[in-house]
Structures are given as structure tokens and as C-alpha cells.
Amino acid sequence: MTFDCQETKRHVHEYLHHELSVQEVSEVTAHLANCDSCETDYDLENFVNNSIQDACSEVPPQELAERVLGNIRKMQAGIGHN
Numbered sequence: 001m002t003f004d005c006q007e008t009k010r011h012v013h014e015y016l017h018h019e020l021s022v023q024e025v026s027e028v029t030a031h032l033a034n035c036d037s038c039e040t041d042y043d044l045e046n047f048v049n050n051s052i053q054d055a056c057s058e059v060p061p062q063e064l065a066e067r068v069l070g071n072i073r074k075m076q077a078g079i080g081h082n
Contacts, residue, residue, distance in 0.1 A: 003027040008038045012045045 003011070003024075008031040014020050015028045032039050 003031045005031075005035060005038055008032065008035070009041055012038075012042050013049075015042075016046055016049055 008028055011020060011024060011028050015025065020028065032042055
């Protein structure tokens with residue numbers, strides 16, 4: 001089976017996250033190597049995934065963490081809860 005553009009685009013997310021079978025990886029890789037349109041979609045998906053990963057790996061400032069925990073404790077105690 002050879003993946004067409006629709007099939008390749010449907011599997012790009014899983015491809016980037018190593019969630020495909022060996023055969024599916026082979027099909028997507030082969031298609032991306034020969035299709036500029038799908039390669040552009042792959043590059044965009046890869047950029048978005050990397051941006052999300054980078055943003056999620058940032059550690060919040062200690063002051064923010066303390067304020068959030070303080071607010072959670074107040075809510076648990078029923079203070080300031082509407």
C-alpha cells in the first residue's frame with residue numbers, strides 16, 4: 001500500500017510522535033520524500049509541536065507558583081470563594 005497525500009497528512013501527528021507501525025513510518029517517509037506539499041505540512045506540524053513542547057517546558061517564576069498555591073489553599077478553605 002502506498003500512502004497518498006490524504007493518508008500521509010492524516011498520519012503526520014502520529015509520525016512525529018513515533019506512534020506508527022514500521023510499515024506506516026516507511027509509507028509516510030517515502031511520501032514526504034517525494035511530495036513538497038506534504039513536506040510543507042510536515043514542517044508546519046513539526047514547528048507547532050516543537051513550539052508547544054518548548055512553551056510547556058518553561059518553569060514558572062517562584063512568585064507565580066506561590067501565588068497560585070496560595071489561591072488554591074484559600075479556595076480549599078472556602079475563603080474568597082463565590
